[in-house]
Amino acid sequence: MSKTGSAMPEPTGPKQSAAPAVAPQSPPLWLLAELTYKCPLQCPYCSNPLDFADHGEELTTEQWIDVFRQARKMGAAQLGFSGGEPLVRRDLEQLIAEGRKLGYYTNLITSGIGLNADRIAAFREAGLDHIQISFQASDETVNNMLAGSDKAFQQKLKMAREVKAQGYPMVLNFVTHKHNIDRIDRIIELCVELEADFVELATCQYYGWAYENKESLLPTRAQLERAERITNEYRDKLAAAGNPIKLIFVTPDYYEERPKKCMNGWGEIFLTVTPDGTALPCHSARMLPIEFPNVKDSSLQHIWRDSFGFNHFRGDDWMQEPCRSCDEKELDLGGCRCQAYMLAGDMNAADPVCSKSPHHQTILDARAAAENSGEDSPITFRNERNSRVFARG
Amino acid sequence: MTKPTLAHTPCLNPMFRFQWEEAQNCHVLLYPEGMIKLNDSAGAILSEITGEQDCAAIIQALEARFPEAGELGPDVLEFLEVAHEQNWIRYA
Numbered sequence: 001m002s003k004t005g006s007a008m009p010e011p012t013g014p015k016q017s018a019a020p021a022v023a024p025q026s027p028p029l030w031l032l033a034e035l036t037y038k039c040p041l042q043c044p045y046c047s048n049p050l051d052f053a054d055h056g057e058e059l060t061t062e063q064w065i066d067v068f069r070q071a072r073k074m075g076a077a078q079l080g081f082s083g084g085e086p087l088v089r090r091d092l093e094q095l096i097a098e099g100r101k102l103g104y105y106t107n108l109i110t111s112g113i114g115l116n117a118d119r120i121a122a123f124r125e126a127g128l129d130h131i132q133i134s135f136q137a138s139d140e141t142v143n144n145m146l147a148g149s150d151k152a153f154q155q156k157l158k159m160a161r162e163v164k165a166q167g168y169p170m171v172l173n174f175v176t177h178k179h180n181i182d183r184i185d186r187i188i189e190l191c192v193e194l195e196a197d198f199v200e201l202a203t204c205q206y207y208g209w210a211y212e213n214k215e216s217l218l219p220t221r222a223q224l225e226r227a228e229r230i231t232n233e234y235r236d237k238l239a240a241a242g243n244p245i246k247l248i249f250v251t252p253d254y255y256e257e258r259p260k261k262c263m264n265g266w267g268e269i270f271l272t273v274t275p276d277g278t279a280l281p282c283h284s285a286r287m288l289p290i291e292f293p294n295v296k297d298s299s300l301q302h303i304w305r306d307s308f309g310f311n312h313f314r315g316d317d318w319m320q321e322p323c324r325s326c327d328e329k330e331l332d333l334g335g336c337r338c339q340a341y342m343l344a345g346d347m348n349a350a351d352p353v354c355s356k357s358p359h360h361q362t363i364l365d366a367r368a369a370a371e372n373s374g375e376d377s378p379i380t381f382r383n384e385r386n387s388r389v390f391a392r393g
Numbered sequence: 394m395t396k397p398t399l400a401h402t403p404c405l406n407p408m409f410r411f412q413w414e415e416a417q418n419c420h421v422l423l424y425p426e427g428m429i430k431l432n433d434s435a436g437a438i439l440s441e442i443t444g445e446q447d448c449a450a451i452i453q454a455l456e457a458r459f460p461e462a463g464e465l466g467p468d469v470l471e472f473l474e475v476a477h478e479q480n481w482i483r484y485a
């Protein structure tokens with residue numbers, strides 16, 4: 001699960017951590033390997049960068065394995081294979097096997113397109129621990145419209161059944177927005193039927209293509225509140241029936257008054273490596289006017305501990321008002337840097353989701369626009385052709 | 394059923410992987426995109442859960458490993474009850 005919010009390991013549990021008095025930089029716990037930006041689908045909510053088509057050459061098998069080795073040595077325990085569509089990489093099985101051998105818990109984050117029973121079995125053999133399949137909607141027509149493929153929905157259903165039949169833990173992910181959120185009941189029922197272990201009802205985060213399509217994706221407050229209420233009703237009902245399925249409802253920050261503590265802190269637990277080897281503290285950070293290091297040029301140790309990019313927003317020295325003197329700054333660390341950059345035009349500003357931000361009006365405007373926009377606002381699909389327009393523009 | 398008896402045989406829920414994490418300096422349970430850090434006693438108990446030993450054998454093994462700790466039965470059963478509530482373990 002690569003999106004902010006739900007993507008992170010939850011280091012909770014019985015252990016009272018005995019942190020040393022002066023804590024050295026803690027290691028990354030989560031390595032997200034975005035193996036490729038190639039993808040057979042065209043989701044208009046995709047969080048990938050708009051100009052993905054313009055990015056450099058993909059890392060080789062050996063380069064990826066070296067990255068896995070370095071991150072594992074530093075302490076990373078979770079390895080996610082994502083993209084783009086990770087199944088496009090022919091060496092995926094080998095990468096899984098290496099990751100597993102190194103002791104990672106290995107997660108495949110996929111649209112299900114490119115999967116088949118043999119490949120699922122081969123991945124199991126290679127030691128894959130878990131598969132997450134994303135759907136676009138509970139309804140075949142809407143799903144396929146958003147995915148830009150007539151076959152997507154049936155393929156996903158089939159693969160979800162196969163994943164469970166082969167004994168994997170399975171997460172189903174639905175990015176929710178205006179076009180699918182009113183069927184949240186059907187989404188949950190489909191997940192129950194498919195025997196998901198976890199369901200991510202991932203409120204769309206507005207980065208990349210989603211930001212471009214915000215007008216047509218952002219649901220209204222009433223839609224969201226209804227969805228949350230129905231989710232809670234299902235939680236109670238399912239728990240009462242003894243069903244262990246877990247429904248995770250990712251909070252919709254456009255309807256909050258305080259921002260999220262993005263990525264659980266910049267450069268604290270999360271490390272993304274993009275297809276060309278650029279290392280990022282979050283999968284969307286590349287949009288920021290910061291030079292981020294590349295695993296082809298420096299060791300991960302150096303990147304994580306010493307690089308300018310990873311240190312830039314650690315701690316709170318970088319903050320300006322209203323965050324600097326805010327008594328809540330420990331709670332959210334000023335929110336998402338990308339959102340500040342996109343909406344306030346300044347990556348050092350408070351996340352405009354915060355009602356104390358002088359740019360909070362941008363969020364209020366987006367909410368108002370959601371009330372007024374019809375079902376038929378234009379949609380830009382995520383594909384190479386559209387991406388080239390952004391790359392040049 | 395929540396409270397195990399000596400004759401119950403617990404096994405790990407296949408959703409979880411139990412292992413030692415050097416960087417955390419503790420045993421952990423890994424699951425889809427998450428990690429639970431375990432304290433020393435939880436780690437010691439879970440390391441005896443093989444799917445083959447029943448609770449009596451687990452307690453015996455732990456008492457042999459930690460002779461200075463005295464009688465462990467009640468603590469172990471109590472932990473297993475919590476572990477079962479957390480869905481970490483199942484009974485065969």
Ligand SMILES: C[S@@+](CC[C@H](N)C(=O)[O-])C[C@H]1O[C@@H](n2cnc3c(N)ncnc32)[C@H](O)[C@@H]1O
Pocket residue numbers: 001002003039045046047048082083084085086109110111112133134135173174175202203204205206207210
């Ligand atoms: C970028 S995709 C790559 C993997 C694969 N192509 C897929 O879609 O499952 C990784 C995950 O992020 C989710 N995702 C994509 N765009 C998102 C957005 N704007 N907000 C929240 N989650 C998003 C996808 O549903 C998927 O679970």
Ligand code: SF4
Pocket residue numbers: 039040041042043045046047048083084085111382
């Ligand atoms: S377009 Fe859809 S399937 Fe492809 S990477 Fe983006 S979210 Fe995944």
Ligand code: SF4
Pocket residue numbers: 258259322323324326327328329330332333334335350351354355356357
């Ligand atoms: S002002 Fe800044 S630190 Fe305070 S709550 Fe808002 S975003 Fe967080």
